[in-house]
Structure formats: structure tokens, C-alpha cells
Amino acid sequence: METKKYKLLVIDDEKDICKFVKRLFSKKGFLVYTAFSGNQAIKIASKIKPDIALLDIYLKMGLDGLQTLKRLRKISPQCHCLMVTWDKAEEKRKGAKKLGAVSYLTKPLTVTQLYQVVNRFIKNKRKGDE
Amino acid sequence: MPTIRELFHKIGNGHNKITVAAGLTKEILKQKTKEKDFKELKDTLIKKLSELERFTIETDSILNQLKDIIYGIIDPDTGKLKNKKGE
Numbered sequence: 021m022e023t024k025k026y027k028l029l030v031i032d033d034e035k036d037i038c039k040f041v042k043r044l045f046s047k048k049g050f051l052v053y054t055a056f057s058g059n060q061a062i063k064i065a066s067k068i069k070p071d072i073a074l075l076d077i078y079l080k081m082g083l084d085g086l087q088t089l090k091r092l093r094k095i096s097p098q099c100h101c102l103m104v105t106w107d108k109a110e111e112k113r114k115g116a117k118k119l120g121a122v123s124y125l126t127k128p129l130t131v132t133q134l135y136q137v138v139n140r141f142i143k144n145k146r147k148g149d150e
Numbered sequence: 151m152p153t154i155r156e157l158f159h160k161i162g163n164g165h166n167k168i169t170v171a172a173g174l175t176k177e178i179l180k181q182k183t184k185e186k187d188f189k190e191l192k193d194t195l196i197k198k199l200s201e202l203e204r205f206t207i208e209t210d211s212i213l214n215q216l217k218d219i220i221y222g223i224i225d226p227d228t229g230k231l232k233n234k235k236g237e
Contacts, residue, residue, distance in 0.1 A: 034163050040170045044177060078159060106162035108214070127166040128210050130203060131173025 026142070027051045029070035031061040031088060032104070033080050041074065044131060045138070058083025062091050069096045072141055074134075075121075077105040077112060086115055093120045100141045104129065155226035158217050165210040172199045172206075 028050045030041045038054035045052050053068055055061035059082040061075070073092055077085030089101055103116045106127040113124050123137050152160070176199050179192055224231055 034167065036167050037163075037170060040167075040174050044170075044174050047177070047181070106159060106166070127162055128169040128207055129166055130169050130207075131177060134170075134173075 025049060025051050026071040026145075027053065027068050028138075029053045029055065029061060029065060029068070029073045029099075031055045031058065031073060031079070031085075032076040033057060034076075037076075041134070044134070057081045058085070058088030058091075061088055062095065065092050065095050065099070070099050071145070072100045072102065072138065074102050074104060077103050077116065078107065086112070086119060089116060089119045089121055100145075102137055153227050154220065154224060154229060158213070158220075158226070161213055162210065165206050165213070168206045169203050172203045175199055 028041075028045055030038045030052060031054075032038050032041075033056050035056060038056065042052040042054055051068075053064050053070065055064050058079050061073075062083070064070075065073070070092075075085055075089060075092070079085050079088065083091070085103065085105070089103065092099060092101060097120075101121045102123045102125060103113075103121045104125045104127060105112065108126060116124060122141075125133065125137065176196050179195055179199075220226070222232070
């Protein structure tokens with residue numbers, strides 16, 4: 021997976037997941053930032069303007085996933101937002117799509133699945149740049 | 151005291167950690183152990199980690215089935231039993 025330095029923001033209150041994903045994508049040449057709450061994510065996003073965000077819909081503290089998505093899209097409209105949840109509820113998926121999420125991933129996540137969605141983003145981005 | 155919803159999410163998050171950690175470990179093994187002597191061991195480890203991922207996904211699927219049954223009987227946020235209409 022050859023990449024230019026895309027900025028990936030991982031938002032999950034499970035710190036281990038942030039750490040694992042950071043390790044995984046840093047090795048692939050991404051600039052990876054992590055946030056453990058929606059509020060923290062908004063602060064970071066305002067500074068870095070991420071290209072991709074991997075956002076857990078179920079955040080315990082402060083803003084929830086959908087509220088975070090809404091604000092994130094305002095700050096960084098070009099951001100490719102990937103929602104992650106354990107919940108298969110269709111309502112939330114629709115809500116997230118309406119707010120601009122491009123993909124909806126169901127936990128438990130696999131590395132193969134993560135690579136696939138990120139590769140799709142890179143391909144689309146390259147097509148757009150051409 | 152955590153709610154039933156929180157407990158299910160906690161277990162689901164645990165499964166998520168296992169699958170992501172197993173995948174990450176496989177990636178590290180692929181990159182770090184290039185010596186021929188370790189090839190067999192590395193292949194065994196990668197195979198076992200893939201099994202761990204697969205079994206965790208299956209376990210999570212059972213957890214989801216349990217969740218659907220329990221949420222149908224008990225309100226996951228209040229812990230109160232629902233009536234026959236599911237209210």
C-alpha cells in the first residue's frame with residue numbers, strides 16, 4: 021500500500037484500538053492521529069484537517085459518534101469518514117450516511133477489512149486528483 | 151452499575167481488540183521475521199492467529215444473537231423486564 025502522507029484520525033474510546041491502528045497505518049506511511057473522545061477529535065481535526073477518519077459511533081464521554089461526525093464534516097468536508105460500530109441497527113447506519121459517512125464497518129474489525137476500505141479511499145482519491 | 155447495553159458493548163469491544171491485535175501481530179511477524187530458520191514457526195503462528203481471528207468473529211456472532219434475544223425481553227438501558235408487546 022504505497023501512500024503519500026495522508027492524515028488518518030482514529031477516534032475510539034478504547035485506547036488499545038487507537039494504539040493498534042496507529043501502529044498498523046504508521047507503517048504504511050500514514051500520519052496517524054488518535055482521539056479518545058468526540059470533543060478531543062474535534063480539537064485535533066480543526067488543527068490537522070484529516071483526510072480519513074475512523075470513528076466509533078458509540079463514544080461514552082461527551083459527543084457521541086454521530087454528533088462528532090456532523091462536526092467533523094463541517095470542519096473538514098473533504099474528510100472520508102468511516103464509521104465503526106458493533107451495533108447492526110439500520111437506523112444508525114442511515115443517520116451516519118445522511119451526515120456524510122462513506123462507509124460503515126461492523127465490529128469486530130479485521131486488518132484485512134481496514135486495509136480494504138483505506139485502499140478504496142486511496143484509489144478514489146488518486147482518480148479524483150488525475 | 152453498568153447497564154446491559156454497556157456490558158454487551160464491553161464484550162464486543164473485547165472481541166474487536168482481539169481481531170485487530172491478531173491482525174497487527176500477523177503484520178509484524180511478516181515484516182520482522184525474514185530469516186529462513188523461523189519460516190516454519192512464523193507460518194504456524196500466522197495460521198494460529200488467523201484461527202483466533204475467525205473464532206472471535208464466530209463468537210461475536212453468537213454474542214449478537216444473545217443480545218437480540220435479551221434486548222427483546224429486557225430493556226438494555228433500565229434493566230426492566232419488557233411486557234409481551236416488547237415495550
